[in-house]
Amino acid sequence: MARLDEAVRRSPVGEGFTERGHFFDSAASMWVAGELVHVEDLVLHDAHMDIRAPTHELTIAHSILRSRRRIAAAEPDWALSDRGFAGLTGSWQTEQPVEVPAVLDRAGKAGRSEELDPLAAEFAHIDAVLERSERLIGSMLKGDADAVPERRGLVVGDLMIRDPDWDEADRLSQWRSIQLKVQGMPPVLSAALLFDAWEVLEPIQRQHWLGGGLISAYLRYRGKVTSHLPTFSVGLKAIARERRRAKDRSIRLLAFLDAMSASSDAGMRELSRLQQARGQMERKLNGRRTSSSLPTVVDLVLSRPVVSAGMVAKAARVTQRGALNLIAEVGVREMTGRGRYRAWGVI
Incomplete structure (x- = not known):
């Protein structure tokens, strides 16, 4: 991994190698999850030149691609921070909402002035309609006309179903505690332990694929790789599923370490091909x-x-x-x- 990092840093095709790696790793992430996405379809979808309607799997692969680009363009520690998690998942709000200062209206009461918010009356009417709708739905579900329904896993508008018992905040807190414990270990071993913990805890219910990108970001944060974002999922493709999903933790950790080595070997071969192709085309x-x-x-x-x-x-x-x-x-x-x-x- 260190040799690949140095080679990419000195190579004239380093930027192209990094960008190609985003596509390959995104498709490999879907492959590891049991879904097949063709790389050429992902490239055309990213260029807004699809030849057919994009599938659900292709849409997820493009989300992985965008997240990898965002991680690679940010600071090394951004993806592992609270702000980074909020930006990558959209599930946590790390900032306090901005409050609109109250002013005195013509009646002398505190409130929003018409100059600051000319649509205040319309918004208040919409809020009242929504409140009455919630009470009506609550009365139908609970038999209580005054009850207001609690928000469950199904959110109308998000169009996604979540398990209400899936405590993402608690699972993420456990994963963060493991991150603090492995901070004093070698970077590669720490990354393997973190990835194994991510696979076991599954902190994020709907975006489990984010683990590979976070592990790559962690290697950048620890300084093991500085020239590009490692393609960890490409190496996982070369590892048998029996090893990746073994019950014995030591077998899983060895499998993850072998995956890092396999991804680095594939990266060296890819970099060599690109350098040779560049030399031929430059002639x-x-x-x-x-x-x-x-x-x-x-x-x-x-x-x-x-x-x-x-x-x-x-x-x-x-x-x-x-x-x-x-x-x-x-x-x-x-x-x-x-x-x-x-x-x-x-x-």
Whole structure:
């Protein structure tokens, strides 16, 4: 892992390697969870160029992709802080709501003035309607006309069902206590212990996939990896499920350590391929005009697992026909072989 970190830091394709890693790790996270998401579909969905309606699994994979980008762009300790958890999950409010100062109205009573809030009367009417609706629903459920229903796991508007007995705050507190206990251990061992605790405790009910990103952020926070966000889930794909889900904790910890090693080995091979591909494509840039669109195409190919003609046309600001000509000049290999669309990339 340390060798990969140093190689990415010194490599001219380090940024492209990091961006490609987000896509591969997002698809691998879904694979570990038992769902199959094609990387090319994820790339097209991220570029808003879907060839079909996105599935539920593809939407979750894109959420993982966005969370990894957000973690990578922030400070190393941001994802592990309260503010980071609130930003990544949207489940916890770490800031106090801003209060609107009260002023005196024409009657001399404290309240919002019409100049500060011209829609106060309308909002008050809406609040009254909502209150009457809650009381009506409560009377139907409890047989009490004055009862106001308590908020349960099903929230109308969120369109998601949660287990009311799933105490996320308590589970997260337990996970945080383990994080404090392992602070004095080596970074890799601490990350393995934290990931095992995340798998056992399951602090977040609806976003269990966030554990891999938090472990990668923890390695950055401890200084083990500083040049990129590790692709931990890519290494988990190489580990048998019997080892990842073993009852013996020591077997699980060894499996997680092997996953980190496997992800680093895969990263070294990927970095070597990108460096070789960059060298081959840069030879075709010799003698080109400074206004040529080929450098833009080269950067796009190195930063995405696959590219389509539409993506190249949008990045280079050319037509679809011009994009096909640029792809042919760069010399990348076609990957999909599908009839509905064509895609190219570095193999």
